Amino acid sequence: xxxxxxxxxxxxxxxxFNLSRTSQNLYISQPALSMMINExxxxxxxxxxxxxxxxxxGLTYVGENYYRDAKELLEKYHQMNRNLHNKEQEITGKIxxxxxxLILSLIFPxxxxxxxxxxxxxxxxxxxxxxxxxxxxxLLGNVNFATLLYPEHISSKIxxxxxxxxxxxxxxxxxxxxxxxxxxxxxxxxHKEKIVTFDKTFMIYQHLKESFERHNIHxxxxxxxxxxxxxxxxxxxxxxxLTILPLATGEYYQDPHLVSIKIEDPVLWRVxxxxxxxxxxxxxxxxxxxxxxxxxxxx
Numbered sequence: 001x002x003x004x005x006x007x008x009x010x011x012x013x014x015x016x017f018n019l020s021r022t023s024q025n026l027y028i029s030q031p032a033l034s035m036m037i038n039e040x041x042x043x044x045x046x047x048x049x050x051x052x053x054x055x056x057x058g059l060t061y062v063g064e065n066y067y068r069d070a071k072e073l074l075e076k077y078h079q080m081n082r083n084l085h086n087k088e089q090e091i092t093g094k095i096x097x098x099x100x101x102l103i104l105s106l107i108f109p110x111x112x113x114x115x116x117x118x119x120x121x122x123x124x125x126x127x128x129x130x131x132x133x134x135x136x137x138x139l140l141g142n143v144n145f146a147t148l149l150y151p152e153h154i155s156s157k158i159x160x161x162x163x164x165x166x167x168x169x170x171x172x173x174x175x176x177x178x179x180x181x182x183x184x185x186x187x188x189x190x191h192k193e194k195i196v197t198f199d200k201t202f203m204i205y206q207h208l209k210e211s212f213e214r215h216n217i218h219x220x221x222x223x224x225x226x227x228x229x230x231x232x233x234x235x236x237x238x239x240x241x242l243t244i245l246p247l248a249t250g251e252y253y254q255d256p257h258l259v260s261i262k263i264e265d266p267v268l269w270r271v272x273x274x275x276x277x278x279x280x281x282x283x284x285x286x287x288x289x290x291x292x293x294x295x296x297x298x299x
Contacts, residue, residue: 003077006070009037009066009067048063050063095123095124095284096124096126096144096145097144097146100203101227102228105228106249107164119288130203131148132201132206134147141276144289145274147273148271150163152272158277159275161274163271165271167268168262169247169267169268169269170244171185172236172243172249172250172260173241173242173243175257175259183261185262187211187217187265190212190219191217191219192218193219195221195222195244196223196243197224197243198226199226211267273293
């Protein structure tokens with residue numbers, strides 16, 4: 001029996017086994033109702049109903065059990081539909097998201113507040129740390145999701161990872177810096193240059209370190225910081241110092257007093273939304289994860 005037939009079966013019982021009244025209430029012909037019953041009993045080789053004088057009079061023992069199960073199944077079916085269209089009552093809980101400060105400012109300033117305001121029944125916690133630190137937080141289960149940078153250097157057997165934003169790293173410097181007039185720079189141009197950069201808790205630091213080693217260059221790292229504002233304004237106010245930030249940073253500030261120079265063979269800045277792989281997620285986890293992916297897919 002499908003859901004429709006279960007309704008017919010339950011209707012027969014609740015209408016006192018009166019097929020005529022049942023057929024009227026369920027808008028089905030009485031012959032069709034009788035045929036449905038007979039075909040099911042014949043197909044399953046069971047008797048659901050007792051009969052007297054050729055008419056249905058009650059339920060057999062098997063029929064009583066089937067009626068109880070049918071009621072439970074139909075209620076679950078109705079609950080599924082209620083859940084489908086009533087997320088605010090059903091989806092509650094707490095969600096912890098790890099987002100590096102730079103990513104939070106560049107790509108989440110509109111999205112995150114809207115997500116929080118549109119879901120008042122869910123408690124949000126945002127952990128602002130470098131992506132390298134957040135990788136550990138995710139693996140330890142201290143956050144539900146984390147925005148990291150690809151490659152995350154975590155096995156795909158352990159996490160799910162979805163790219164939500166892509167840019168590239170770029171040199172930022174004062175208009176008075178000796179590289180400022182270049183349309184683009186090579187990695188060799190950065191050899192022995194004074195640079196301020198993110199500290200070791202940021203994946204950008206790790207990616208830059210790998211690129212420096214790969215191109216066999218040795219910049220003069222003047223200072224490491226967790227503040228991208230500090231890096232930006234240090235490069236802006238010192239003509240001997242440059243920094244390396246996502247190209248989107250320039251779009252964010254739109255500052256004529258700081259020059260953005262593309263790097264040939266750049267390090268890509270690929271932001272990913274990640275979560276641990278597990279057999280079951282809470283309704284809140286699935287809903288918020290899907291909502292974030294949906295928003296970024298529309299950008």
